[in-house]
Amino acid sequence: MGIMCQSIIxxxxxxxxxxxxxxGNKTTYREEVLHLxxxxxxxxLHINIKKTKELIIDSGSPASITLPSALxxxx
Numbered sequence: 001m002g003i004m005c006q007s008i009i010x011x012x013x014x015x016x017x018x019x020x021x022x023x024g025n026k027t028t029y030r031e032e033v034l035h036l037x038x039x040x041x042x043x044x045l046h047i048n049i050k051k052t053k054e055l056i057i058d059s060g061s062p063a064s065i066t067l068p069s070a071l072x073x074x075x
Contacts, residue, residue, distance in 0.1 A: 017036055019029030040047055 015036065017029075017032050019032050021029050037047065039045075
């Protein structure tokens with residue numbers, strides 16, 4: 001009997017990061033995203049960037065929306 005090779009791929013599911021951005025300072029929010037990415041990596045979980053959404057609720061003027069740098073390049 002030959003050696004069987006199996007893979008288990010786990011994904012992060014229904015995870016929410018909530019952060020408050022004040023006076024345009026995104027540092028705390030970005031640190032939370034980095035923490036999530038690090039935690040997922042440590043626990044062998046993958047973030048499916050195609051299904052990842054960022055919702056920004058802003059009562060002020062519209063701002064440009066950019067994907068958190070910690071998520072850039074993930075598959």
